[in-house]
Each structure stands twice: as C-alpha cells, then as structure tokens.
Amino acid sequence: MSVSVGQPIDDFTAEATGDTPFRLSDQRGKQVVIYFYPKDSTPGCTTEGGDFRDNIEAFAAANTVIVGVSRDGIKSHENFKAKQGFPFELISDRDEAVCQQFDVIKLKKMYGKEHLGVERSTFLIDSEGRLAREWRGVKVPGHVDDVLAAARELNG
Numbered sequence: 001m002s003v004s005v006g007q008p009i010d011d012f013t014a015e016a017t018g019d020t021p022f023r024l025s026d027q028r029g030k031q032v033v034i035y036f037y038p039k040d041s042t043p044g045c046t047t048e049g050g051d052f053r054d055n056i057e058a059f060a061a062a063n064t065v066i067v068g069v070s071r072d073g074i075k076s077h078e079n080f081k082a083k084q085g086f087p088f089e090l091i092s093d094r095d096e097a098v099c100q101q102f103d104v105i106k107l108k109k110m111y112g113k114e115h116l117g118v119e120r121s122t123f124l125i126d127s128e129g130r131l132a133r134e135w136r137g138v139k140v141p142g143h144v145d146d147v148l149a150a151a152r153e154l155n156g
Helices: 043-054 056-061 074-084 097-101 143-155
Strands: 031-036 064-070 089-092 105-110 113-118 121-125 131-135
Touching: 031 043, 031 143, 043 056, 043 064, 043 074, 043 143, 056 064, 056 143, 074 089, 121 143, 131 143
Parallel strands: 031 064, 064 089
Antiparallel strands: 031 121, 105 113, 121 131
C-alpha cells in the first residue's frame, strides 16, 4: 500500500524506545517526520540520525516531532539511541507493518545479491495527519536540511 501527498495517513501503533508505544494519532496538532532507515549502528544510519539529533531544537521550533523506523529490535534500538544520544524515539518494525504502510520495502542489491530491505525514506506528516511531503531513495548528506526547510514552510 502506498500513500499520496495530501492523503490522510492511517493511524498506527508500534513498539518504540522509551517503554511507550508510538501512536501516530497521539501526535495530532504537531507535524511528524517519520524516517525509515536500513539498520542501527551502520555508518549512513548513524549519520542520518545524528543530523536529525543535531537539528532537534529547530524541528521543535517548527512544531515537528521526529521518529525513526527500522526492522531492528527494541534492544538494538535502545542501545543505538543511547550511544548516539538521540532525543527522539525509534520504532521497532519487526513485522514490517509500518514499512508496508509506507511502501519502503524494496528489492536491493548488495555484493551482487538481491534482497528485500528498507529503502531510506522520509515522510513529513502535517498537524492534521495528512502526508505533506515524501523523500524516497534518500542520500544522507544535506537531507535533514531539506526536511527541516519543508517542516518550517509547512508550519508557516
């Protein structure tokens, strides 16, 4: 299933760090950035999370909450979050329900072998729960700056 810009995002609840399930509908009134990444503690994913961390105050000023999603388990997420000092929660999507909702599981190639994996993607959801912007096949350098600019623009 895929979602189009302007459409409402179906509510979901998912296991997250911080001992509290993440529920999208609990974020109403705030903008939400959901970023999907392949794997905890890998170089690109660490850099991307760090870029969001380093801009957390600017996102907060734009009324925007950040949440990261990968298929790693909660223990891995808690370690990754603590080691990197992420001030936002990470969703563990072991059953790929959230990944499927946003259509980010793609056929990828690594070392000549094909496998299904998470395509690095980011979604900006407006304060009423509609998809405002999406970025697919993300390249990490400069990406968070683009997302922050869009969040600020959307927030007015």
